[in-house]
Amino acid sequence: MLLHFYKMNGAGNDFIVVDNRDLSLQLDDEIIAALCDRHRGVGADGLLAVEPAEQGADFKFRYYNADGGEAEMCGNGARCFGRFTANLTEETKDVVTFETMAGTLSAHMVEENVRIAMSNPHDLRLNLDLAIEGLTGAIHFINTGVPHVVVFVDDLENVDVLKYGTVLRYHAAFAPAGTNVNFAKVLSPQHIAIRTYERGVEDETLACGTGMTACALLHHLLNGAASPVKVDVAGGDTLEIGFVANGNDFTDVTLSGPADFVFEGAIEI
DSSP states (O other), X not given: OEEEEEEEEETTEEEEEEEOTTOOOOOOHHHHHHHHXXXXXXXXXXXXXXXXXXXXXXXXXXXXXTTSOEESOOHHHHHHHHHHHHTXXXXXXXXXXXXXXXXXXXXXXXXXXXXXXXXXXXXXXXXXXXXXXXXXXXXXXXXXXXXXXEEEOSOTTTSXXXXXXXHHHTOGGGTTTOOEEEEEEEEXXXXXXXXXXXXXXXXXXXXXXXXXXXXXXXXXXXXXXXXXXXXXXXXXXXXXXXXXXXXXXXXXXXXXXXXXXXXXXXXXX
């Protein structure tokens, strides 16, 4: 069959998007991995599927990593999903709500950007007692919809993201689900730069929305940064994380940045 799809990207994090509101598509992990293959398929960091809502939101958000495995959430994917679904009705919506495995989220169209109201983070663990040979810097963990390790480093350009990302992603401390891994550098009190190894892609990506969020919140906890925090990503974009902090707890967490259509097409599956 021919699969009609759209290609979108959020700060360089790219996605295949399919409209499955009629639930006619049966995409297993093998098909999704083949579609995301950059040599033999469309090529993407993941696939977004629009499905009918079950609990009163506008839509249901399904997100699959490039290996075909389903994940709870994806921040850049959520912005693209918001932009895409805002245009599915006769009149373009300013706000779209959608159900995810990490809770119901809302996407607000703000001129050229999309602002996502994120779920509240949880499972914060600071200064984990993990010794990774060759890696300096304290290791922290927080779940911002999906699990994230954050390590602040002085030399972000030369850190071996693939090497240390792989070690931490599969470390026993984060088994069995594994974790995403971020390396961050402080540029100024309210501005950081990050690089991210993404679980499911099993490599560095140009951006990761939940990773940006994790790094910004850890920057607040460790360095006292006030909201909002600007975050530079490997793709060259700067995004903004807003939050309300109460001790080690956070509410009203938002992620603002671009969500762009690239092209649409059809591929045989």
